């Protein structure tokens with residue numbers, strides 16, 4: 644079996660073609676893939692992360708004016724904000740808070756399954772929120 648690795652679309656998980664284009668989304672991720680190979684986000688992606696983090700910090704500060712910049716607190720608000728964006732406003736997690744793209748083994752869907760499993764919300768009764776909707 645070949646060990647070819649491919650990049651998957653960070654929005655829909657379909658395979659990107661050799662030019663890093665997602666045919667399902669009709670969108671090129673060429674710059675994002677090239678930048679990820681250098682372990683760097685693009686300027687617009689860093690700006691997007693900053694925008695989200697600053698908004699989350701401002702939100703916390705509006706209730707707790709003495710609060711200091713704390714990644715753990717910010718990430719709690721950020722996760723909730725991203726869920727609202729994805730669930731109610733049709734945004735993609737990647738567009739809200741971009742990450743470095745990593746090539747994945749063809750046929751190995753374990754990473755994707757793990758991602759989906761981690762994304763499940765549980766109600767106070769332990770029932771996945773999706774099952775209640």
Ligand SMILES: [Zn+2]
Nearest residue numbers: 652655665668
């Ligand atoms: Zn796509």
